[in-house]
Amino acid sequence: MTDAVTQTAEAAARLGPLPRLRSSVSRFGIFMLLPALVLLGGAISSTFLSAGNISNLLLQLAPLGIVAIGQAFVMIVRGLDLSVASTMATAAVIATGFSGSNRDVAMITVVVLATSVAVGLLNGVLVAKRQVSPFLATLATMILLQGFRFAYTQGAPSGNVPPLFRVLGSEKFYGIPYDFAILLVLAVIFWIVLHRSAFGRRVFIVGGNPVTGRMLGIRTDVITIACYLISSCLAGAAGLILSGYVGLVDNWVGQGYELDSIVACVIGGVSLKGGRGSIPGALAGAAIIMVAANEVLLFGLPIQIQIIIKGVVIVLAAALYAR
Amino acid sequence: MTGSLAAVRWFRAHDSLVGVTLLIAAVCILGAGTADRFFSFNNMVNVYEQSTDLALVSIGQTLAILTGGIDLSVGSLISLTSCLTSGLIDGDPSRVAPVLVAVLALGVLIGLVNAALVIGLRVHPLIVTLGMSAILQGVTLFYAMGPVGKVPRDFSFLAYGRVGGFPLGATIAVMLCIIVALLLRYLPLGRQIYAVGDDDNAARLAGLPRSRVLMLVYGCSGFCCAATGLYLAARFGSGQPYTGVNYTLASITPVILGGTVLRGGRGGVVGTLLGAFLISLVNNLLNFMDVSKQYQLVAQALIIILAVSVYMHRREPT
Numbered sequence: 112m113t114d115a116v117t118q119t120a121e122a123a124a125r126l127g128p129l130p131r132l133r134s135s136v137s138r139f140g141i142f143m144l145l146p147a148l149v150l151l152g153g154a155i156s157s158t159f160l161s162a163g164n165i166s167n168l169l170l171q172l173a174p175l176g177i178v179a180i181g182q183a184f185v186m187i188v189r190g191l192d193l194s195v196a197s198t199m200a201t202a203a204v205i206a207t208g209f210s211g212s213n214r215d216v217a218m219i220t221v222v223v224l225a226t227s228v229a230v231g232l233l234n235g236v237l238v239a240k241r242q243v244s245p246f247l248a249t250l251a252t253m254i255l256l257q258g259f260r261f262a263y264t265q266g267a268p269s270g271n272v273p274p275l276f277r278v279l280g281s282e283k284f285y286g287i288p289y290d291f292a293i294l295l296v297l298a299v300i301f302w303i304v305l306h307r308s309a310f311g312r313r314v315f316i317v318g319g320n321p322v323t324g325r326m327l328g329i330r331t332d333v334i335t336i337a338c339y340l341i342s343s344c345l346a347g348a349a350g351l352i353l354s355g356y357v358g359l360v361d362n363w364v365g366q367g368y369e370l371d372s373i374v375a376c377v378i379g380g381v382s383l384k385g386g387r388g389s390i391p392g393a394l395a396g397a398a399i400i401m402v403a404a405n406e407v408l409l410f411g412l413p414i415q416i417q418i419i420i421k422g423v424v425i426v427l428a429a430a431l432y433a434r
Numbered sequence: 435m436t437g438s439l440a441a442v443r444w445f446r447a448h449d450s451l452v453g454v455t456l457l458i459a460a461v462c463i464l465g466a467g468t469a470d471r472f473f474s475f476n477n478m479v480n481v482y483e484q485s486t487d488l489a490l491v492s493i494g495q496t497l498a499i500l501t502g503g504i505d506l507s508v509g510s511l512i513s514l515t516s517c518l519t520s521g522l523i524d525g526d527p528s529r530v531a532p533v534l535v536a537v538l539a540l541g542v543l544i545g546l547v548n549a550a551l552v553i554g555l556r557v558h559p560l561i562v563t564l565g566m567s568a569i570l571q572g573v574t575l576f577y578a579m580g581p582v583g584k585v586p587r588d589f590s591f592l593a594y595g596r597v598g599g600f601p602l603g604a605t606i607a608v609m610l611c612i613i614v615a616l617l618l619r620y621l622p623l624g625r626q627i628y629a630v631g632d633d634d635n636a637a638r639l640a641g642l643p644r645s646r647v648l649m650l651v652y653g654c655s656g657f658c659c660a661a662t663g664l665y666l667a668a669r670f671g672s673g674q675p676y677t678g679v680n681y682t683l684a685s686i687t688p689v690i691l692g693g694t695v696l697r698g699g700r701g702g703v704v705g706t707l708l709g710a711f712l713i714s715l716v717n718n719l720l721n722f723m724d725v726s727k728q729y730q731l732v733a734q735a736l737i738i739i740l741a742v743s744v745y746m747h748r749r750e751p752t
Contacts, residue, residue, distance in 0.1 A: 193683075241743040244696040246504075250683055251738040258731030266728070370564060383558050415575040422568030429562075430555035 199365030202350025235336030280355020450693020494658030502698025512678030515663025545656025631698030
């Protein structure tokens with residue numbers, strides 16, 4: 112760890128002042144941008160920093176944060192998971208596919224888990240064993256799931272979300288949303304998995320240089336498949352939570368999360384070329400997207416501005432990390 | 435002997451074209467066995483007509499993918515241009531010509547901005563065009579929140595007109611494809627697209643004008659999107675702010691089916707055109723077989739998985 116830091120510092124010293132600035136900005140900029148956005152929000156709108164608004168923000172942040180964690184794993188092994196939104200929607204449809212009472216929670220969880228594992232395996236095997244480009248493999252599973260979902264619901268899903276998911280997705284415990292607590296637990300677990308375990312180290316090696324990985328005796332295919340599994344399972348969980356937040360179901364629960372989660376990762380310093388990234392970065396990226404969206408609404412700006420700002424932030428953030 | 439060798443070599447060089455042609459033939463045989471009317475001239479012209487929009491977008495997308503990039507802004511650009519077309523014309527036949535030119539120019543301009551950002555910021559095209567897509571969608575929603583304007587009857591000729599029995603829009607797409615194919619083959623800048631896609635670094639070291647190649651590629655893609663926007667405005671009679679959403683990802687499928695490799699450097703637009711035709715053909719066949727829309731999606735996904743995993747396996751893993 113310290114080696115990496117000194118190496119970066121040496122590299123920065125060689126580069127001179129401007130690239131050095133660029134390098135430190137790209138290392139820590141994300142963690143400065145978030146407080147800056149929060150302060151800006153507090154300065155302009157008095158409601159922004161109110162306990163109610165913050166707690167709502169955390170509530171809305173959780174699903175995106177959970178998906179972004181999985182997306183970070185996939186992106187670090189040089190992948191991309193476009194199927195997460197479709198997995199989320201499928202999980203939501205499954206959640207309402209039973210009687211809608213708490214009796215079925217276990218059953219729903221099992222079915223969602225099985226679906227997510229199947230999706231992750233399909234993605235992972237296509238990418239790792241058949242050398243299909245991740246973009247295409249996950250695009251195909253996305254369409255595949257969408258087709259199955261439409262066929263199952265006949266285009267008009269109905270039914271109720273079990274109360275337990277309603278509680279997890281939309282209620283708070285003394286101001287702290289349950290889903291945010293889930294996000295925190297998952298973030299800690301996967302932070303340990305990615306940054307403090309042998310598996311995580313292998314993930315970075317495979318993403319940084321697969322050939323080296325193979326020469327070191329790492330089963331690169333197994334690592335890659337595992338990352339896709341993590342992503343799809345987290346997407347399934349996020350889908351259940353989001354269905355609890357929305358409370359009703361349609362075929363498009365979670366639409367846009369595939370791109371938003373990629374954007375969150377890119378803003379958070381996860382490299383599209385693989386091998387670099389972190390869980391805190393991805394989460395900070397997700398938080399920035401949510402805070403920016405929230406501020407646009409609070410400042411009374413038109414909704415279109417929100418989309419435009421997102422576009423500008425994507426490009427600028429990526430430009431910071433470009434070398 | 436040399437003749438057969440040349441044929442073998444030709445097949446090797448165009449194996450992806452052969453693949454997509456065989457798939458089309460297989461679907462045709464399957465279709466002829468399913469329904470009498472499937473393989474009729476009229477139905478084939480229908481299939482040809484229905485592939486127009488996908489063919490138009492995918493031609494530009496092919497170029498972007500050939501350089502190893504991708505253009506994810508196509509969907510929003512199509513929405514924007516189709517809204518602008520019907521909104522600005524607004525039923526007035528005298529405005530058709532200037533709006534047509536302006537919309538196509540806007541498409542090219544936005545493509546050039548994409549390229550400039552890719553070059554100037556050194557950011558991956560995936561991210562640049564994704565950002566551009568959000569920006570354009572926002573702008574489109576500023577212009578119109580719902581269906582906007584209308585096009586005169588004459589303008590609809592672009593989508594529904596037939597010239598000598600053949601649909602006009604589709605024929606324009608085919609001609610555009612032929613022009614682009616010739617440019618790729620005979621224009622130095624066209625050949626350099628392959629060089630940049632094959633090995634960006636080597637191309638740069640060899641002194642190839644990478645910036646100009648990217649400008650050409652994304653400019654072309656923008657032009658194709660604007661053309662698609664015009665076509666959709668003509669077909670639906672008015673532009674809608676979300677018309678293009680599905681084209682972003684849909685435009686990639688024909689490119690891949692046509693044998694262009696996502697990593698860049700290999701493929702071509704003729705394959706893409708055949709790929710678009712194949713998708714239209716499969717959808718048509720599924721309609722004949724009374725397969726519901728939902729399973730058409732499943733079928734499309736399975737074709738993608740099948741096609742890419744077969745193509746990929748033939749090349750040695752890196």
